[in-house]
Amino acid sequence: MKSTFATLALVALAGTALSSAAHADTAKMRIAFSNNYAGNSWRQAMLKSYGIVTQKAVKDGIVAAADVFTTADKEVPTQAAQIQNLVLQGYNAIVIDAASPDALNGAIKQACDAGVVVVSFDGIVTEPCAYRVVVDFKAMGEEEVNQMAKFQPKGGNLLEIRGLAGTSIDDAIHQGILEGVKKHPDFKIVSSVTGDWDQTTAQKAVATVLPSLPAIVGVVDQGGDGYGAAQAFAAAGKPRPTIIEGNRQDELQWWKEQKAKDGYQTWSASIAPGVSSLAFWVAQQVLDGRKDIPHDLLVPYLAFTQADFEQELPKIPTGGVASHEYTLDESKAAIKANMK
Amino acid sequence: MSAVALPGETARGRGPDWRRALRALLPAVSxxxxxxAIAWINPRVISYFGFTLMLNYAVPIALATLAQMFAMTANDIDLSIGAFVGFICCVVATYLNQSAWLGALLLVACVAGYAALGALIHARNLPSIVVTLGMSFVWQGLAILLLPKPGGHAPIWLQATMSYRPPYVPLPILASLLIAAIAWFGxxxxxYGAILRGAGGNATAIARAGWSMLRAxxxxxxxxxxFGVFSGMALVGITGAADAHLGDGYTLLSIAGVILGGGEFVGGVVSPIGAVIGALTLTLASTQLLGFLHIPPDWQVAANGAILVIVLxxxxxISQRGKAR
Structure with a gap:
């Protein structure tokens, strides 16, 4: 039965797939992007980075098409159906920011079986046949507490703002923060709220718990929630804690204002939205016939310190996130760095 | 439908026959x-392989739609079906996968819990919309407790069932026909099916005739x-792993599916075959058709909603014109 399925898959793809050998150039190949959510500043910046790089790639004739598909909701079944749809449309590769690391594996496997290259990033998928461009979120969470220890050497109470509940990214950053707190036992997480990586949600959540909390020295978070937290503290008339930022324009702007006022210090980190462009180049390289690319690619997170955040700030559009678009050569270097 | 003349239907029975026929045919026509439209845009997908991929996810949606249809038969609405399906997915990917007995026991308990909920709603005369909304948070919470992060593993036999490729007719179509036929017959x-529909159509008459409304x-x-349990099992059989939010979208999709399939919010007027067709239509219209249309990403979310509104x-x-006569 399996072989019939594979044959049918090949027949279905024959219409558009290029029938040349492995070392083909990719000029006639089409790469689709399956994105499960577009509703916050990070995702918007990510889509923009992807658009900039891929439109140029299409114009330069590197690939024939690089279309973007966003699902209407954040849900797994919708995205799985979308992946199946992209396979039916005969795309050669699918770049994906996935709604779930495991629950899409069925659809991913079907895509691989149909001969489609799958590259996941940010929200990665665990299906072995897919490629993963991974940012070390756990290390980022741990580093947040390390940095906090620099600014608050005496330790104290921390407030944690979590991301979207039930997602792998939220879990990884959270685990990292827990590790960090273990290493710095002076710190204690006294409360944890859900901010959904969104300033207004975070502001509401923090405002709700603030009256019941003891004095807070620091806020550890996941990005996209720092400015909202700052607003909530200000509105409640509570002293301003050290809030770790997440590279958003409004967060860095706030940091700059505070720094100008009284030399406020903090640290900022997040995954660069431009990692979407790296995922695109990885897909292109695999289509180009490269067989030596490891399926798991680890890339560093993007961090800013007291010394360099003000140079970055003017480059970020209002409401946007600090980003970095990968060129083909940078991508090749990033791949090489993972080949030991 | 004419085995028992339900009040909702006799009132409409005066209109010309072709209108009623059109109404009954509307789900199929849509x-x-x-x-x-899909065939016109991309003829290649009208194939065994194409249908298998396009309609794969319609099976759990069709089952959830039927679950909703049973609640709507009693003039109730189940706002917890999506969260319930998500919870079932988590149970199937954890307990049922590790121990068939314990898992099966839990699933039976879930069905019993649902029946108890129906009894509670009737006995205390509670609005179902409030009870089920409350329950949706309970199911969601239990699901997150069970699987704080996505994971688990679907039982091998379940995955094998859902990826079985029968000869000639794609599995999703075969499954939809079977589900619709069973629900329609029952x-x-x-x-007793007529009594159940009567529970929504004219509860007083059914009670006076000596039937227990509580039981119905x-x-x-x-x-x-x-059917919620079946939906969760089918869903996890396709995805291979679970996630507490797996079924979130099913609540509204299932209500839309029942309505699209010719059901009504009140009066015990439902159509199992229509509901299954409605679920298939919604699946195809919202994800597949949109994907083929190449709508720019900024508009995709709105276009999805627009298609839903147009279809409904x-x-x-059409049904209002039928009434006007």
Missing amino acids: LALVLG LMRTS KAILFGLAGL AARVA
Whole structure:
């Protein structure tokens, strides 16, 4: 039965797939992007980075098409159906920011079986046949507490703002923060709220718990929630804690204002939205016939310190996130760095 | 539908026959329209492989839609079905996978819980919309407790069942036909099915005739729970792993599916075959058709909503013209 399925898959793809050998150039190949959510500043910046790089790639004739598909909701079944749809449309590769690391594996496997290259990033998928461009979120969470220890050497109470509940990214950053707190036992997480990586949600959540909390020295978070937290503290008339930022324009702007006022210090980190462009180049390289690319690619997170955040700030559009678009050569270097 | 003359239907029975026929045919017509549009844009997908991929996820949606239909038969609405399906997915990917007995026991308990909910709603005369909304948070919470992060593993036999490729007819189509036939026979062709529909159509008459309304409601909600369990099992069989949010979208999709399939919010007017067709239409229209249309990403979310509104508006327009006569 399996072989019939594979044959049918090949027949279905024959219409558009290029029938040349492995070392083909990719000029006639089409790469689709399956994105499960577009509703916050990070995702918007990510889509923009992807658009900039891929439109140029299409114009330069590197690939024939690089279309973007966003699902209407954040849900797994919708995205799985979308992946199946992209396979039916005969795309050669699918770049994906996935709604779930495991629950899409069925659809991913079907895509691989149909001969489609799958590259996941940010929200990665665990299906072995897919490629993963991974940012070390756990290390980022741990580093947040390390940095906090620099600014608050005496330790104290921390407030944690979590991301979207039930997602792998939220879990990884959270685990990292827990590790960090273990290493710095002076710190204690006294409360944890859900901010959904969104300033207004975070502001509401923090405002709700603030009256019941003891004095807070620091806020550890996941990005996209720092400015909202700052607003909530200000509105409640509570002293301003050290809030770790997440590279958003409004967060860095706030940091700059505070720094100008009284030399406020903090640290900022997040995954660069431009990692979407790296995922695109990885897909292109695999289509180009490269067989030596490891399926798991680890890339560093993007961090800013007291010394360099003000140079970055003017480059970020209002409401946007600090980003970095990968060129083909940078991508090749990033791949090489993972080949030991 | 004419085995028992339900109040909702006799009132409309005066209109010309072709209108009623059109109304009954509307779900099928909309499905044909959406399929036609897809075939026109991308003829290659009208194949065994294409249908298997396109309609794969319609099976759990069809089952959830039938679950919703049973609740709506009793003039109730189940706002917890999506969260319930998500919870079932988590149970199947954890307990049922590790120990078949414990898992099966839990699933049976879930169905019993649903039946008890129906009994509670009837006994205390509670608004189902409030009870089920509350329950949706309970199911969601239990699901997150069970699987704080996505994971688990679908039982091998379940995955094998869902990826089985029968000869000639794609599995999703075969499954949809089977599900629709079973629900249609049970609700439309058995005498107790008529009583169940009567529970929504004219509860007083059914009670006066000596039938227990408590039992009817408990059975209808129990059936909703049963089909919710089937939906979760089918879903996790396709995805291979679970996630507490897996079923979130099913609540609204299932209500839309029942309405699109010719059901009504009140009066015990439902159509199992229509509901299954409605679920298929919604699946195709919202994800597949949109994908083929190449709508720019900024507009995709809105376009999805617009398709839903257009499809449902067409159905309401036709049935209202029928009433005006």
